[in-house]
């Protein structure tokens with residue numbers, strides 16, 4: 001699709017216009033972290049963040065969400081599907097890839113209507129990264145670029161100018177709300193392309209995956225009984241942080257809540273995680289992943305193999321969030337992939 | 349349109365009758381308020397809602413019979429939802445989602461000999477298959493049923509077992525792990541029953557359901573008897589929440605037990621480390 005040029009000074013008026021119809025979330029710096037938070041007039045936007053701390057999934061699949069309201073007397077129930085129009089501005093490609101993946105998983109088999117309703121009302125505006133998080137390895141996970149999944153994609157090509165690639169009709173409409181904007185020249189597009197190459201080059205200089213990522217599923221398939229699972233998981237606290245923070249993890253629990261008068265109630269879902277002790281345990285005490293190492297292994301198997309078997313792409317986009325969030329410093333997919341690859345190659 | 353429909357909204361059903369099967373297990377008969385049969389296949393399960401307490405999955409133990417507008421589940425009292433179910437009185441309501449999951453391949457079984465192996469509550473889902481076959485008895489070959497229970501007190505569907513053991517066309521063998529003074533039958537784990545039957549391995553299908561530890565040993569014995577993996581069908585239990593292949597709780601390696609299972613052909617799971 002087409003590409004345009006937008007100048008920094010045009011942004012506030014665009015944002016104001018968008019805010020009339022959408023909730024608008026933009027990257028902001030909060031202490032030591034970057035968060036995607038609601039835009040207020042005059043707010044500074046952090047174009048050079050390295051990674052947004054809150055996983056983007058929380059805007060589509062919140063950590064707490066009501067599924068049903070029910071009446072205990074009549075036993076009537078009705079679905080709750082809440083969705084407000086929203087714009088997620090400034091999303092890096094690896095996070096868009098994670099959303100694209102969730103889109104597929106939530107659509108497979110039974111459509112997740114709550115996710116779908118939110119997704120349908122969500123506008124994604126991508127942003128070319130200007131910095132790489134210390135723990136990131138997205139450039140090795142086919143996540144440095146996305147061909148779809150955005151309505152607009154922004155690349156900062158200078159102190160005050162952006163090349164904006166249009167990804168959807170709605171994206172174009174939003175770009176033109178204050179009137180048409182200039183079409184990007186070949187030279188401007190070339191600058192954007194070079195910006196992309198530069199950041200990818202930079203990303204490739206750190207946290208190197210030592211083998212082609214297409215081999216990860218094969219490596220994982222041979223590693224189910226590797227000693228690394230026991231070795232590494234010894235320090236695991238089963239806290240689930242690596243699940244909750246991950247943009248591609250989507251497991252959940254469902255529970256009921258009743259009001260004080262015992263008349264009405266609701267059924268809601270909350271994020272759950274396969275690293276938590278009782279995730280696979282059943283009434284009577286049996287736990288299908290009783291050992292820490294079994295749960296630890298399952299997370300990596302999901303990322304490196306099972307999701308690949310389902311979708312033909314890896315379940316990890318290399319954002320590096322889990323590495324940062326793990327209190328035991330053991331939740332590093334890159335380290336595990338490299339380690340297992342060396343192990344498997346050595347055996348040959 | 350999307351706002352109107354959610355797969356999480358249960359249909360209502362009304363408790364028609366209750367029957368105690370053992371100290372902790374009760375048989376419940378429900379009818380859907382919409383007047384329709386469940387239209388399930390043997391081996392499938394439903395998610396039962398007790399609003400305010402939660403949802404839990406249960407196998408449908410009644411066979412699918414067009415004229416029967418009721419369905420049955422047999423439930424062991426073990427936690428919050430199962431206790432709430434036990435507290436229901438006829439006329440009380442529950443919510444129902446499903447039927448969900450895979451079922452036993454009834455077409456494959458036509459004209460074949462059947463070996464049912466039920467460990468403990470595993471008899472509950474197998475009863476759906478068995479009772480369907482009994483209703484259409486002439487369509488199937490030999491029917492053999494092996495039942496293993498921990499102790500005589502935990503035996504369920506005792507009336508039906510006794511009735512069947514009187515029939516010429518069904519062979520029933522029972523055992524208990526730990527006998528008491530009342531028990532006159534076999535003693536030992538369920539695998540000790542297998543040498544007591546003779547089968548034609550090429551013509552026999554196996555349907556087995558039991559506690560997690562049962563499968564490995566029983567499958568090994570079946571293979572020793574010459575039954576090939578593709579003739580062995582099992583139903584696996586896992587923690588379940590959504591029943592829709594989304595929440596992740598029921599995963600067995602890369603499969604979701606709630607949609608890919610609970611009934612599996614052994615061939616399809618033999619290579620999965622987490623299955624058996």
Ligand SMILES: Cc1cc2nc3c(=O)[nH]c(=O)nc-3n(C[C@H](O)[C@H](O)[C@H](O)COP(=O)(O)OP(=O)(O)OC[C@H]3O[C@@H](n4cnc5c(N)ncnc54)[C@H](O)[C@@H]3O)c2cc1C
Nearest residue numbers: 282283403404405406407423424427428429430586587588
């Ligand atoms: C496919 C399938 C068929 C089943 N069929 C039967 C049956 O016919 N009869 C019977 O008595 N039991 C059956 N069970 C087991 C039954 O679902 C559990 O005993 C029940 O969920 C316990 O719920 P609770 O609320 O009483 O226990 P709690 O310990 O209070 O459990 C809380 C919640 O955890 C989940 N959970 C706990 N144990 C299990 C479990 N074993 N399986 C799935 N989810 C669980 C449920 O969501 C449950 O509501 C079946 C399980 C599965 C997966």
Ligand code: SF4
Nearest residue numbers: 246316317319320322
């Ligand atoms: S596994 Fe870790 S690095 Fe990979 S996508 Fe999830 S949080 Fe990011």
Ligand code: SF4
Nearest residue numbers: 236237239240242326
């Ligand atoms: S964040 Fe680290 S300690 Fe916590 S569950 Fe994950 S691997 Fe274990």
Ligand code: FES
Nearest residue numbers: 591594595596606
């Ligand atoms: S029960 Fe939720 S995925 Fe199977």
